[in-house]
Amino acid sequence: MSLSIGYLTPKQLQIWDYKRTGLQEASIARELQVSRQTVHKAIGIAHAKIGESLEETARINKIKIQTVNPHRGFLLGYSPHFKTKTLITFSTQNGIQVWYKHEGDCKNCERLKECKETLIAEAKERNLDLPTDCLPSDYADKLFSAITGEKD
Amino acid sequence: MSTGGKIVDWCKIPPPAPKNDRKKLLASVILCAILSASIFAGLSIYSILLAGSAGSLAASGTILSIANLGQGPLYLQNATYQQIAEANNATIQNYDLTMEHIANNGSSILYFSATGFNGAETSATINSTIINLGDKDLTAISIDIYRGNNIFAQINGPFFIKAHSVGSVILQVCNLTLLSKDEAQLITQFRHEGESDATIFAGRVMYPMTLITLENITASYETFVFPTAYVWSNCA
Numbered sequence: 001m002s003l004s005i006g007y008l009t010p011k012q013l014q015i016w017d018y019k020r021t022g023l024q025e026a027s028i029a030r031e032l033q034v035s036r037q038t039v040h041k042a043i044g045i046a047h048a049k050i051g052e053s054l055e056e057t058a059r060i061n062k063i064k065i066q067t068v069n070p071h072r073g074f075l076l077g078y079s080p081h082f083k084t085k086t087l088i089t090f091s092t093q094n095g096i097q098v099w100y101k102h103e104g105d106c107k108n109c110e111r112l113k114e115c116k117e118t119l120i121a122e123a124k125e126r127n128l129d130l131p132t133d134c135l136p137s138d139y140a141d142k143l144f145s146a147i148t149g150e151k152d
Numbered sequence: 153m154s155t156g157g158k159i160v161d162w163c164k165i166p167p168p169a170p171k172n173d174r175k176k177l178l179a180s181v182i183l184c185a186i187l188s189a190s191i192f193a194g195l196s197i198y199s200i201l202l203a204g205s206a207g208s209l210a211a212s213g214t215i216l217s218i219a220n221l222g223q224g225p226l227y228l229q230n231a232t233y234q235q236i237a238e239a240n241n242a243t244i245q246n247y248d249l250t251m252e253h254i255a256n257n258g259s260s261i262l263y264f265s266a267t268g269f270n271g272a273e274t275s276a277t278i279n280s281t282i283i284n285l286g287d288k289d290l291t292a293i294s295i296d297i298y299r300g301n302n303i304f305a306q307i308n309g310p311f312f313i314k315a316h317s318v319g320s321v322i323l324q325v326c327n328l329t330l331l332s333k334d335e336a337q338l339i340t341q342f343r344h345e346g347e348s349d350a351t352i353f354a355g356r357v358m359y360p361m362t363l364i365t366l367e368n369i370t371a372s373y374e375t376f377v378f379p380t381a382y383v384w385s386n387c388a
Binding site: 064084095118140144 | 166
């Protein structure tokens with residue numbers, strides 16, 4: 001168990017992922033052939049661990065916390081050092097990721113492909129349809145607005 | 153969002169450090185060097201004058217003294233309190249997960265939550281959030297930390313919790329290695345018996361904490377610390 005996967009066990013991660021997609025606890029229990037109580041307990045543990053991991057990441061990166069939402073797997077904050085909004089996301093595919101809002105240059109960035117793949121995986125997990133021919137900055141804008149419910 | 157051809161959006165790579173900061177940093181370093189030289193010289197004379205008398209140094213009223221009351225090698229250090237934001241009901245929503253427990257206790261003025269973390273060290277940091285939704289400033293006189301039913305550590309105030317404010321108490325719990333042996337045994341026992349135990353949650357030991365104010369308002373929370381036996385510590 002490591003910080004990058006929110007200190008979750010594979011089973012807790014699976015149950016959290018099911019729950020996030022909107023599956024009821026009873027349905028998750030049926031799917032995994034365990035009791036509903038076990039699912040309920042695992043979800044509680046997963047939320048606590050994810051919340052801690054997001055906050056720990058914020059502290060490591062010296063980010064002032066504004067909102068933490070372990071249910072949806074994100075932390076919104078502000079980096080006094082970089083003087084910019086910061087978002088920390090958690091997903092089963094990408095684990096913990098830190099994002100900064102600033103003037104980027106996606107077209108000339110050497111991490112364009114990697115960034116795009118990360119965002120597409122993040123969107124898929126959250127059942128969001130994104131067009132395939134955009135720059136990561138466009139993906140990120142749509143995706144993170146949907147995750148946090150914030151509009152610029 | 154587009155601004156003059158450049159894109160302002162989310163990026164994995166952090167922005168470059170603001171250039172002004174570098175100049176400010178250089179200026180600060182020079183200023184600090186001059187100041188520390190003069191303070192050092194001044195303190196030498198002052199300490200000779202004060203020799204023999206007990207004194208304490210308080211930084212902005214945020215450093216709290218800590219009394220270690222209980223048995224065991226665990227000790228606490230570096231406790232600070234800092235107001236971080238204005239509070240309103242939306243703030244409570246943001247801390248929904250940790251506040252749920254307290255809300256059930258019926259306290260509608262003062263909310264207290266704590267998060268202990270780190271998985272592989274001999275120290276743990278506990279970050280406690282204090283939210284005062286009331287219209288009056290409060291004076292915290294103590295945070296009592298329990299091990300089981302016994303109080304084993306105490307963070308002494310006073311520190312002030314402004315009305316409608318969110319604050320943060322951060323403290324370090326050091327030397328967990330030896331303590332973990334006892335706690336690890338508890339967990340093993342818990343797992344063997346497969347029964348619920350009030351002091352253990354998700355493989356972590358719970359340390360209940362209670363915040364007490366001069367105005368007779370209290371708020372409690374159970375915080376968590378990972379019991380581990382790895383040797384790595386940033387404790388002094």
